[in-house]
Amino acid sequence: MTLPPVDPGEQRYRVERQIGYLLRRAHQRASAIFQEQIGDPNVTPTQFSSLVKLHEDGEVSQNQLGRLVGMDKATTQGVIRRLKARNLVSARADPGDARRTLLRLTGEGDRLVQRLMTAGPRVTTETLKPLNPDEQRQLVTLLARIA
Helix, strand or coil: CCCCCCCCCCCCCCHHHCHHHHHHHHHHHHHHHHHHHCCCCCCCHHHHHHHHHHHHHCCEEHHHHHHHHCCCHHHHHHHHHHHHHCCCEEEEEECCEEEEEEEEECHHHHHHHHHHHCCHHHHHHHHHCCCCHHHHHHHHHHHHHHC
């Protein structure tokens, strides 16, 4: 979809000019590229982010993982349930606080995330392909500011 540049002073409401609409469309495109490039049709972008954070940080609480990846409690529980069912993540009670669940990658999870991370840069490259290098840097900088 090609639209003329956004005019902030435009009086007529057009949904395709609204930030939420544009972000959702960009997210749909990025998600489709992710599924095409990542190499595992059973891993969602949120699951991938969770696996990468566990790979980077080692053992973390379920609540902490949710915060690190930007998931609400219900989404975190669903993601972890699915990753545990695939034997990619293990969970145990925190010995210092039985209310907390500690998560870590299994050997299988670690092998998978290392393989998938090699595709990560391709996802970004393909997603940003319509933009020139300066626009790519600017978009990533601006998104980081509002994220």
